Amino acid sequence: MAIDTLPRVTRGGHLAYADLRDWIRHIDAMGQLKTVHGANVDEDIGQATDVLHHTPGSPAAIFENVAGYRPGFRVLVNSFNTHPRIAFTLGIPHDVPLAEMQEAWRKRLHAFQPVAPVEVSDGPVMANVMRGDDVNVLIFPAPKWHPMDGGRYLGTGSFDVTRDPDEGWVNCGTYRVMVHNEKQVGYYISPGKHGRIQRQKYFDRGEPCPVAMVIGSHPLMFLASCTEIPYGLSEFEWVGGIAGEPVKVIRGPITGLPFPADAEIVLEGFASPTERIKEGPFGEWTGYYASDTRPEPVLNVQAVYYRDDPIVLGAPPNKPPDEQARYRAFLRSALLRDDIEKAGVPDVQGAWCHEVGGSRLFLAVSIKQRYAGHARQAGHVAAMCHAGAYLGRYVVVVDEDIDPTNLEDVLWAMCTRSDPERSLDLIKRAWSGPLDPAIHPDEKGHNSRLIIDACRPFEWRDKFPPVSNLTPEQQKVARERWSWLIQ
Numbered sequence: 001m002a003i004d005t006l007p008r009v010t011r012g013g014h015l016a017y018a019d020l021r022d023w024i025r026h027i028d029a030m031g032q033l034k035t036v037h038g039a040n041v042d043e044d045i046g047q048a049t050d051v052l053h054h055t056p057g058s059p060a061a062i063f064e065n066v067a068g069y070r071p072g073f074r075v076l077v078n079s080f081n082t083h084p085r086i087a088f089t090l091g092i093p094h095d096v097p098l099a100e101m102q103e104a105w106r107k108r109l110h111a112f113q114p115v116a117p118v119e120v121s122d123g124p125v126m127a128n129v130m131r132g133d134d135v136n137v138l139i140f141p142a143p144k145w146h147p148m149d150g151g152r153y154l155g156t157g158s159f160d161v162t163r164d165p166d167e168g169w170v171n172c173g174t175y176r177v178m179v180h181n182e183k184q185v186g187y188y189i190s191p192g193k194h195g196r197i198q199r200q201k202y203f204d205r206g207e208p209c210p211v212a213m214v215i216g217s218h219p220l221m222f223l224a225s226c227t228e229i230p231y232g233l234s235e236f237e238w239v240g241g242i243a244g245e246p247v248k249v250i251r252g253p254i255t256g257l258p259f260p261a262d263a264e265i266v267l268e269g270f271a272s273p274t275e276r277i278k279e280g281p282f283g284e285w286t287g288y289y290a291s292d293t294r295p296e297p298v299l300n301v302q303a304v305y306y307r308d309d310p311i312v313l314g315a316p317p318n319k320p321p322d323e324q325a326r327y328r329a330f331l332r333s334a335l336l337r338d339d340i341e342k343a344g345v346p347d348v349q350g351a352w353c354h355e356v357g358g359s360r361l362f363l364a365v366s367i368k369q370r371y372a373g374h375a376r377q378a379g380h381v382a383a384m385c386h387a388g389a390y391l392g393r394y395v396v397v398v399d400e401d402i403d404p405t406n407l408e409d410v411l412w413a414m415c416t417r418s419d420p421e422r423s424l425d426l427i428k429r430a431w432s433g434p435l436d437p438a439i440h441p442d443e444k445g446h447n448s449r450l451i452i453d454a455c456r457p458f459e460w461r462d463k464f465p466p467v468s469n470l471t472p473e474q475q476k477v478a479r480e481r482w483s484w485l486i487q
């Protein structure tokens, strides 16, 4: 089936696929899935994933018959590395230019209403159960994703379900999961993340934190879990609202936590408030092993549920721009623009969280300047709002004639319209953490932000030299007349 003949809406809600397996069938039909047999977890899968991540337009790949594991146990990688696959996953048109995809996604977000999950008594994930002494997470293929990783990571394209002990709401967050032994996995959550806030509330009372780890799930559940969904709103409700139908969840027999009935693998258990095991190093989204190895909390797994022939969704970070930089740039840029607008900044024309900075370290915002101070206001809000606050570094504000998604145009505006003496603002002691490669290992926690006002200076913008390039209309005419020269 050609990409433009794929259904956009075929089910009750807004999505053309039912679960991860149905999603794979569609992607295969698009001609965007490669199958690999016999690869190993020690080197092959990580190496192949690196190649796929660093090749724009590359297909998804599924590893079957992984060496040393049961033949049906599989690993899927590079699922969301292209804009059409991201758009297809989100249920928006996937056969249009990027700007139209982003606009369609923003419209969907604006029409969003939460839909509560529904509890069901059974589902495919309960097909196989291991409890107590039988628990063995080593049966699942967990790759060593990067050469210097301190272990094998089962959880990258995964999410952890937790419940706020005071407020009762359920959070789903993607945090890396390292396999320690048959019954223990370690998981690292950065300070300030919702899952970390919830976990700490249990630990502060000296209580174990109940967790259900979902390894492989409906693609939208995964994308929700690694996106800045507002504090207090459950990712289950968010996905229900975006998909147009409630997520079916099973109440975990051990923790009472909900997890998707169509999940591939679920680990259920408790994290002790005192037990710590060394976790890391791990190749992180900045492109470094920056947080090294530290004692981190551990999940003591009491039960494992998994579908027949389960699929581990692998989404390791690599040096950006990589797969996650691309899907997160798409998702976070829409949230960033909305956050800036919700803070009351008028005439925002666009915003983009650039892939080269892992969709966090380099943000561009374009505005139509209306008043003195407008550009600085947009820049400071972008640096500090929910979508932009964690581990950012540079925010560049540009005029409306600059496309914020075009890195070269943004840098050109920065080079030609800003002057360091007048154009820079520094924010100190901002939200960072152990993953920040530019902060000394003993001083991690805070970092600083540079706001670069690359707009024409407001007070003499009318005297700013005119741009020498052809206008978009003139370019169109020129292309029509002269494109034969470059064919």
Ligand SMILES: Cc1cc2nc3c(=O)[nH]c(=O)nc-3n(C[C@H](O)[C@H](O)[C@H](O)COP(=O)(O)O)c2cc1C
Binding pocket: 156, 157, 171, 172, 173, 174, 175, 176, 177, 188, 189, 190, 191, 192, 193, 194, 195, 196, 225, 226, 227, 228, 229, 315, 316, 317, 324
């Ligand atoms: C593949 C992938 C792996 C991630 N690993 C981690 C991690 O190990 N620790 C962490 O704090 N955040 C990690 N993140 C980022 C969080 O998932 C993201 O910040 C999310 O919004 C956190 O959700 P929360 O605020 O609900 O806790 C990862 C994201 C992706 C896409």
